[in-house]
Amino acid sequence: xxxxxxxxxxxxxxxxxxxxxxxxxxxxxxxxxxxxxxxxxxxxxxxxxxxxxxxxxxxxxxxxxxxxxxxxxxxxxxxxxxxxxxxxxxxxxxxxxxxxxxxxxxxxxxxxxxxxxxxxxxxxxxxxxxxxxxxxxxxxxxxxxxxxxxxxxxxxxxxxxxxxxxxxxxxxxxxxxxxxxxxxxxxxxxxxxxxxxxxxxxxxxxxxxxxxxxxxxxxxxxxxxxxxxxxxxxxxxxxxxxxxxxxxxxxxxxxxxxxxxxxxxxxxxxxxxxxxxxxxxxxxxxxxxxxxxxxxxxxxxxxxxxxxxxxxxxxxxxxxxxxxxxxxxxxxxxxxxxxxxxxxxxxxxxxxxxxxxxxxxxxxxxxxxxxxxxxxxxxxxxxxxxxxx
Amino acid sequence: xxxxxxxxxxxxxxxxxxxxxxxxxxxxxxxxxxxxxxxxxxxxxxxxxxxxxxxxxxxxxxxxxxxxxxxxxxxxxxxxxxxxxxxxxxxxxxxxxxxxxxxxxxxxxxxxxxxxxxxxxxxxxxxxxxxxxxxxxxxxxxxxxxxxxxxxxxxxxxxxxxxxxxxxxxxxxxxxxxxxxxxxxxxxxxxxxxxxxxxxxxxxxxxxxxxxxxxxxxxxxxxxxxxxxxxxxxxxxxxxxxxxxxxxxxxxxxxxxxxxxxxxxxxxxxxxxxxxxxxxxxxxxxxxxxxxxxxxxxxxxxxxxxxxxxxxxxxxxxxxxxxxxxxxxxxxxxxxxxxxxxxxxxxxxxxxxxxxxxxxxxxxxxxxxxxxxxxxxxxxxxxxxxxxxxxx
Numbered sequence: 034x035x036x037x038x039x040x041x042x043x044x045x046x047x048x049x050x051x052x053x054x055x056x057x058x059x060x061x062x063x064x065x066x067x068x069x070x071x072x073x074x075x076x077x078x079x080x081x082x083x084x085x086x087x088x089x090x091x092x093x094x095x096x097x098x099x100x101x102x103x104x105x106x107x108x109x110x111x112x113x114x115x116x117x118x119x120x121x122x123x124x125x126x127x128x129x130x131x132x133x134x135x136x137x138x139x140x141x142x143x144x145x146x147x148x149x150x151x152x153x154x155x156x157x158x159x160x161x162x163x164x165x166x167x168x169x170x171x172x173x174x175x176x177x178x179x180x181x182x183x184x185x186x187x188x189x190x191x192x193x194x195x196x197x198x199x200x201x202x203x204x205x206x207x208x209x210x211x212x213x214x215x216x217x218x219x220x221x222x223x224x225x226x227x228x229x230x231x232x233x234x235x236x237x238x239x240x241x242x243x244x245x246x247x248x249x250x251x252x253x254x255x256x257x258x259x260x261x262x263x264x265x266x267x268x269x270x271x272x273x274x275x276x277x278x279x280x281x282x283x284x285x286x287x288x289x290x291x292x293x294x295x296x297x298x299x300x301x302x303x304x305x306x307x308x309x310x311x312x313x314x315x316x317x318x319x320x321x322x323x324x325x326x327x328x329x330x331x332x333x334x335x336x337x338x339x340x341x342x343x344x345x346x347x348x349x350x351x352x353x354x355x356x357x358x359x360x361x362x363x364x365x366x367x368x369x370x371x372x373x374x375x376x377x378x379x380x381x382x383x384x385x386x387x388x389x390x391x392x393x394x395x396x397x398x399x400x401x402x403x404x405x406x407x408x409x410x411x412x413x414x415x416x417x418x419x420x421x422x
Numbered sequence: 423x424x425x426x427x428x429x430x431x432x433x434x435x436x437x438x439x440x441x442x443x444x445x446x447x448x449x450x451x452x453x454x455x456x457x458x459x460x461x462x463x464x465x466x467x468x469x470x471x472x473x474x475x476x477x478x479x480x481x482x483x484x485x486x487x488x489x490x491x492x493x494x495x496x497x498x499x500x501x502x503x504x505x506x507x508x509x510x511x512x513x514x515x516x517x518x519x520x521x522x523x524x525x526x527x528x529x530x531x532x533x534x535x536x537x538x539x540x541x542x543x544x545x546x547x548x549x550x551x552x553x554x555x556x557x558x559x560x561x562x563x564x565x566x567x568x569x570x571x572x573x574x575x576x577x578x579x580x581x582x583x584x585x586x587x588x589x590x591x592x593x594x595x596x597x598x599x600x601x602x603x604x605x606x607x608x609x610x611x612x613x614x615x616x617x618x619x620x621x622x623x624x625x626x627x628x629x630x631x632x633x634x635x636x637x638x639x640x641x642x643x644x645x646x647x648x649x650x651x652x653x654x655x656x657x658x659x660x661x662x663x664x665x666x667x668x669x670x671x672x673x674x675x676x677x678x679x680x681x682x683x684x685x686x687x688x689x690x691x692x693x694x695x696x697x698x699x700x701x702x703x704x705x706x707x708x709x710x711x712x713x714x715x716x717x718x719x720x721x722x723x724x725x726x727x728x729x730x731x732x733x734x735x736x737x738x739x740x741x742x743x744x745x746x747x748x749x750x751x752x753x754x755x756x757x758x759x760x761x762x763x764x765x766x767x768x769x770x771x772x773x774x775x776x777x778x779x780x781x782x783x784x785x786x787x788x789x790x791x792x793x794x795x796x797x798x799x800x801x802x803x804x805x806x807x808x809x810x811x812x813x814x
C-alpha cells in the first residue's frame with residue numbers, strides 16, 4: 034500500500050519506517066505540528082495538499098487524531114490508526130464514527146466499549162516490537178555466556194509526579210471527599226484485574242463532585258464527566274501505587290529507577306534518569322535480574338508496550354496481574370505476575386535467589402514475544418483488514 | 423462417657439445434646455454469662471469443681487472459650503470446640519495452643535492462616551445439620567400452604583447498635599476525612615467477593631483516628647490487633663448491611679421478596695416483612711416452601727459456608743448465594759446450588775430460576791442428598807469425638 038505516515042515523534046516511529054517497507058509498503062513520512070487535534074485549518078490545508086500531490090491508499094498514525102480523520106473523510110481516503118494509550122480522549126470525538134477510520138486498539142475492553150457505542154471499524158490489536166532490531170542490538174553487546182547483571186531490580190517508567198495530580202490541585206475539596214477518593218485509591222491498590230473506580234463513581238455522585246471541582250469538556254467530545262473523573266482517579270491511583278511499591282521494594286532490595294524524574298521521598302532508590310527507547314532501554318532490561326512493570330490503572334486489560342519491550346530484550350518480566358498478559362502468555366513460564374504486595378515481595382525474594390528458573394522464564398518470554406508480537410505479524414494483520422474492506 | 427455441653431444459646435446445641443444422648447453418652451450442661459471473659463478465678467474454680475464432681479471426660483462447646491481451655495488444661499480433660507462464627511476473636515488467644523484443644527473451624531481461610539502460623543490444635547470442618555430432625559419435620563408438613571417466590575432469612579445489620587454507626591457518630595468534624603475514606607472503602611468491599619481487604623486499608627493514621635474515636639482495648643492475652651477488630655467486627659458488619667440492603671432492595675423492586683427478620687426494614691418498602699421465625703420448627707419449612715432462598719454472607723466470613731446455606735440445602739430448598747470459596751470445596755455449582763457475582767447477575771439468575779422449575783427442583787433435591795451424605799451433624803459429632811480420643 035501507499036501509506037502517508039503522520040509522525041509526531043512517537044518513539045515507535047523508527048521501527049515502523051523500518052518494517053513497513055519490508056512488508057512491501059511504500060511509506061511517505063509527514064511531520065507537521067498540530068495546534069488543535071480537533072480543528073486546525075492550517076494543518077488540514079497542508080494535509081490536503083499532500084494528498085493531492087500523490088495517490089495514497091491510506092494515512093497512518095499511532096494514536097488517534099480527529100483532525101486527520103475529518104480530512105481523510107473529506108478526501109475519501111482510509112485512515113488507519115493504532116492506539117497505544119488508554120484512556121485516549123480524542124477517541125471520544127464524533128469523528129470516531131467516520132467510515133474512513135480503521136482503528137486498532139491495544140486494549141480489548143476499550144475496543145469492545147467503543148464497539149458498544151456504535152463505532153464500526155474498531156478492532157482489538159495488541160502492540161508489537163521490532164524483534165530484528167533488538168536481536169541485532171543485543172547480539173552486539175553480549176560478550177560471554179556467564180551472565181553478569183548490573184541491576185537487581187529495575188523499573189523504567191514515569192512516576193507522573195507533576196503531570197497527573199489533578200486531585201491535589203483542587204482547592205476547597207471537602208475533607209470528606211479527600212477521604213472518599215483516598216479510600217477508593219487504597220482499596221484499588223489491593224485489587225488487580227478489576228476496575229473499582231467505575232463501580233464506585235456513579236452518576237449520582239457527579240453533582241456532588243461538581244460543587245467543588247468541574248471540568249470543561251469540548252462540545253465535540255461525547256466523553257461525559259463521570260468517565261473523565263474515573264480516568265483522573267485511575268491515574269492518581271497509578272501515581273500513588275508506583276510510588277508506594279518502589280518505596281517498599283527499594284527499602285529492601287537494590288532498585289534502579291529509569292525515569293525523567295524521581296521523587297525526593299524515594300531515598301533508597303538508585304535514580305538513573307532518562308534513557309533512550311531504542312539504544313539504551315533494551316540493554317537495561319537485559320542487564321536486570323528483575324524488570325518490574327506496574328501498569329497504568331487506566332489500562333484495563335491490554336498488554337502495555339513496556340512488557341513486550343522487556344521480554345523482547347530477553348529481560349525477566351515481573352508485572353502486576355493484567356488480563357491480556359494472562360491471556361497471551363503463560364504465567365510462571367514466560368513471565369511472572371503478582372496479585373498483591375505480599376505476593377510481589379515473595380516473588381522478588383524467590384526469583385532473585387533462583388537464577389536458573391528466572392533466566393529460563395526470560396528465555397521463554399522472549400521466544401513467545403519474538404514469535405507472536407513482532408511488527409511484521411501485527412502490521413500484516415492490520416493491513417489485511419484494511420485492504421479486505 | 424460423661425460429656426459436658428456448654429449452654430450458650432446457640433442454634434444447634436439442642437441437636438448436639440440429642441445426638442450425644444442417642445449415642446449413649448451422659449450429657450451435662452453448664453452455662454454462665456461470664457464465660458466470654460478470659461480470666462475470672464471464681465468462675466474457673468466453679469467450672470473445675472463441676473468437672474471433677476461429675477467426672478467429665480470431655481467438654482464440648484460451640485465456638486471457643488479461652489477460660490474453659492485454661493481449666494481443662496489443668497485438669498487434662500479434652501476440649502472440643504466447633505467454631506461457627508467468623509470472626510471469632512476468642513481463638514486469637516494464647517490458650518489456643520493448649521494440647522487439650524480440638525478446635526474445629528468452619529472457615530477454611532481462617533484455619534489455613536492459623537495453620538500457617540504454626541497452630542496445630544485447629545482443624546477444618548464445615549458446618550453440618552441434624553438431617554434426621556429436618557427431614558422428619560419437612561415430611562410432616564408436606565402440605566404446608568405457604569409458597570414464596572424469593573426468601574431471605576436473616577438480619578440487615580441495620581440495628582441501632584451497629585458498631586460502625588457508633589464509631590461514625592463519634593467522629594467529630596475533624597474526622598470528615600476518615601468518614602469519607604471508610605465510606606468509599608466499605609462501598610468497594612460490598613461489591614467484592616472472595617477477597618476481604620478492609621484490614622489492609624487501615625493505615626497507621628486511620629488507626630490512630632479510630633482508636634481516638636472509639637477506643638478498643640484488647641485482652642492482655644489476645645493476639646488480635648486493633649486493626650483486625652475494627653475491620654472484622656466494625657467495618658465488615660457495615661459492609662454487610664450495605665450489601666444486603668442494596669441487593670434485597672433490587673430484588674424486591676422486581677420480584678416478590680419475603681424477608682424473615684427480627685426488626686422492621688423501612689429501607690425495603692416493596693418487600694413483604696415477616697417476623698423472625700423459629701430455627702427448629704419454622705425455618706426448614708420456609709426454605710422448603712420457597713422457590714429461591716437467598717444467602718448473602720456476613721462479610722467477615724472469609725471463605726466459609728454459613729450455617730444458613732447448609733440449612734437451606736438440608737431442607738430441600740434451592741440455594742442462590744454470593745460466592746464463598748468453601749462452597750466449591752464441597753458442592754458443585756448448578757448441581758447443588760448456584761451463586762451470583764453482582765446485582766445484575768443476581769437478578770438475572772432469579773429470573774432464570776423462577777422460570778425453570780424443573781432445574782430448580784433437581785438442584786434442591788441433589789443438595790439435600792449431598793448434605794445428608796456429607797454434612798450430617800450426627801456423623802460429625804462422632805468424628806470429632808473419635809478424633810479427639812484417637813490416641814487412646
